[in-house]
Amino acid sequence: MIALVVxxxxxxxxxxxxxxxxxxxxxxxxxxxxxxxxxxxIVFVGSLVLWxxxxxxxxxxxxxxxxxxxxxxxxxxxxxxxAAFCFxxxxxxxxxxxxxxxxxxASLAFDHLxxxxxxPVTPIRVVGAALLLVGAVLVLWPKLAxxx
Numbered sequence: 001m002i003a004l005v006v007x008x009x010x011x012x013x014x015x016x017x018x019x020x021x022x023x024x025x026x027x028x029x030x031x032x033x034x035x036x037x038x039x040x041x042i043v044f045v046g047s048l049v050l051w052x053x054x055x056x057x058x059x060x061x062x063x064x065x066x067x068x069x070x071x072x073x074x075x076x077x078x079x080x081x082x083a084a085f086c087f088x089x090x091x092x093x094x095x096x097x098x099x100x101x102x103x104x105x106a107s108l109a110f111d112h113l114x115x116x117x118x119x120p121v122t123p124i125r126v127v128g129a130a131l132l133l134v135g136a137v138l139v140l141w142p143k144l145a146x147x148x
Contacts, residue, residue, distance in 0.1 A: 024087030
C-alpha cells in the first residue's frame with residue numbers, strides 16, 4: 001500500500017510541475033487573470049462531474065466542520081495564481097525547487113503538530129529539510145546571482 005501512495009505522490013508532484021509550466025505559459029499569452037479564471041473554470045467543471053458521479057460521503061452524524069477547513073479553495077487559487085506568476089519569471093526548475101522546499105518546511109511543522117498525523121521533527125528530518133533548502137538555493141542561484 002505504501003508503494004501505491006508514494007507513486008501517487010510522485011505523480012501529483014510531476015503534475016504540479018507540469019501545471020505550473022502550462023499555467024505560466026498560458027499566463028504569459030493570455031494574462032495572469034485570464035489564465036487563473038480559465039483554470040478555475042476547468043477545476044469547477046471537473047469537480048462538479050466528480051461530485052455528481054462519485055459517492056459524497058455525507059454523514060449526518062459527523063461533527064460539524066470547522067470554518068477553516070473550507071479554505072482549501074483559497075489555497076488552491078493562491079497555488080494556481082502563484083505558479084502562473086512565478087514559473088515564467090524564475091523557470092520551472094527554480095520555481096519548483098523553491099515551492100518544494102517551502103512545502104517540506106511547512107509540512108514538517110504540520111506533522112510535528114499532528115495535522116493530519118503526528119510525526120515529530122527529528123534531527124534527521126531537519127537535516128533532510130536543510131539539504132532540500134540548500135538544493136533549492138543552488139537551483140535558484142543563477143537567478144539570485146544575476147539579480148533578475
